[in-house]
Amino acid sequence: MKLLVTGGAGYIGGIVATLLLEAGHEVTVLDDLSTGHRDGVPEGAAFHQGAITDAADVLDPSFDGVLHFAAKSLVSESVRRPELYWRTNVCGTLALLDAMRAADVRRIVFSSTAATYGAPETTPITEDVPPQPTNPYGASKLAVDAMLTSEAQAYDLAAVSLRYFNVAGAYAGHGERHDPETHLIPNLLAVAAGERPAAQVFGTDYPTRDGTAVRDYLHVVDLADAHLRALTAATPGRHLICNLGTGTGSTVHEVLTAVREVTGHEVPVEESPRRAGDPPSLVASHDRATAELGWKPRRDLHSMVADAWSYRQRHASS
Numbered sequence: 001m002k003l004l005v006t007g008g009a010g011y012i013g014g015i016v017a018t019l020l021l022e023a024g025h026e027v028t029v030l031d032d033l034s035t036g037h038r039d040g041v042p043e044g045a046a047f048h049q050g051a052i053t054d055a056a057d058v059l060d061p062s063f064d065g066v067l068h069f070a071a072k073s074l075v076s077e078s079v080r081r082p083e084l085y086w087r088t089n090v091c092g093t094l095a096l097l098d099a100m101r102a103a104d105v106r107r108i109v110f111s112s113t114a115a116t117y118g119a120p121e122t123t124p125i126t127e128d129v130p131p132q133p134t135n136p137y138g139a140s141k142l143a144v145d146a147m148l149t150s151e152a153q154a155y156d157l158a159a160v161s162l163r164y165f166n167v168a169g170a171y172a173g174h175g176e177r178h179d180p181e182t183h184l185i186p187n188l189l190a191v192a193a194g195e196r197p198a199a200q201v202f203g204t205d206y207p208t209r210d211g212t213a214v215r216d217y218l219h220v221v222d223l224a225d226a227h228l229r230a231l232t233a234a235t236p237g238r239h240l241i242c243n244l245g246t247g248t249g250s251t252v253h254e255v256l257t258a259v260r261e262v263t264g265h266e267v268p269v270e271e272s273p274r275r276a277g278d279p280p281s282l283v284a285s286h287d288r289a290t291a292e293l294g295w296k297p298r299r300d301l302h303s304m305v306a307d308a309w310s311y312r313q314r315h316a317s318s
């Protein structure tokens with residue numbers, strides 16, 4: 001297929017674009033480099049530097065579909081500057097959908113998120129759990145999910161929203177390079193690499209098995225595999241929503257243990273208060289992704305940490 005990948009200079013978009021190229025697809029990346037990197041765009045992809053609001057300049061009827069990763073995605077920033085999230089994630093996606101309609105491009109796979117659910121007590125979380133986002137980031141992604149449902153009904157769009165839980169790991173020289181980095185695994189690895197004296201553990205009083213928060217970490221290559229499957233599963237007139245996670249939760253302390261084992265470094269930590277807005281536990285049911293996409297995650301926490309560590313050792317300082 002000929003595909004537009006928005007956000008393809010970023011962490012996840014760059015890795016999915018790499019795997020799309022390996023699978024024989026033709027890829028054009030549209031990215032404004034606001035949080036991504038020019039060298040994150042894989043070799044073999046065409047690159048347009050621009051905002052998603054410029055999608056009309058890039059799309060034409062020769063495209064078979066769009067994978068839409070470009071977004072603002074920091075929870076705490078979304079609380080401080082909500083307008084940035086409504087403008088980029090919601091108005092930006094509306095402009096992208098307008099451009100798709102104008103160019104008659106009728107297939108989209110969208111990066112949704114577990115943050116649409118808020119802090120549900122149900123575990124594992126199925127797609128039937130009522131979404132109740134607790135921050136503007138999650139609310140903006142939920143708004144896009146609603147846009148896709150109505151576009152599918154009104155215009156026969158083939159749409160899939162993939163609700164990622166916590167993505168980790170690296171592939172083929174592409175990994176996480178966020179600035180600031182807020183994610184747990186790269187922050188722990190920065191300490192293991194000696195770049196920082198200690199990592200912070202946000203909250204040790206959660207109602208979990210060791211008092212630290214539980215998340216469902218998913219290898220970015222397993223995530224990419226789901227995108228390739230979603231492209232072919234997308235059906236005109238239908239908006240499919242699937243959670244993507246392993247179904248297994250890990251506490252912050254369990255991730256810390258894995259990082260210590262993989263790196264062989266002590267990784268000192270400081271206990272800090274809970275981070276505002278962090279739910280105690282988010283673990284996915286991926287039954288629907290298995291049924292609809294034939295998808296199953298294959299890589300465990302150790303392999304995510306090991307791949308992220310070898311990426312960091314080879315590339316992070318270059």
Ligand SMILES: NC(=O)c1ccc[n+]([C@@H]2O[C@H](COP(=O)([O-])OP(=O)(O)OC[C@H]3O[C@@H](n4cnc5c(N)ncnc54)[C@H](O)[C@@H]3O)[C@@H](O)[C@H]2O)c1
Nearest residue numbers: 007009010011012032033034035036051052070071073167
């Ligand atoms: N990392 C995770 O654990 C996680 C979990 C759930 C959902 N997601 C979603 O996955 C997607 C990718 O996340 P990531 O971690 O790779 O983030 P990232 O910041 O590394 O990548 C986002 C890319 O989009 C680009 N971009 C941002 N705004 C743009 C705009 N207006 N126009 C064009 N390009 C723009 C950035 O420059 C960047 O290259 C996001 O939509 C995010 O909300 C990520």
Ligand SMILES: O=c1ccn([C@@H]2O[C@H](COP(=O)(O)OP(=O)(O)O[C@H]3O[C@H](CO)[C@@H](O)[C@H](O)[C@H]3O)[C@@H](O)[C@H]2O)c(=O)[nH]1
Nearest residue numbers: 113114115165166182183184187200201202213252275278
């Ligand atoms: O230095 C750190 C960083 C994080 N944490 C904790 O580790 C857990 C995971 O945090 P993080 O890696 O920042 O991910 P989340 O806040 O869970 O958010 C990610 O996962 C969500 C879905 O679960 C997505 O919606 C978001 O986009 C994505 O950033 C949380 O309990 C944090 O409080 C720490 O203790 N120390």
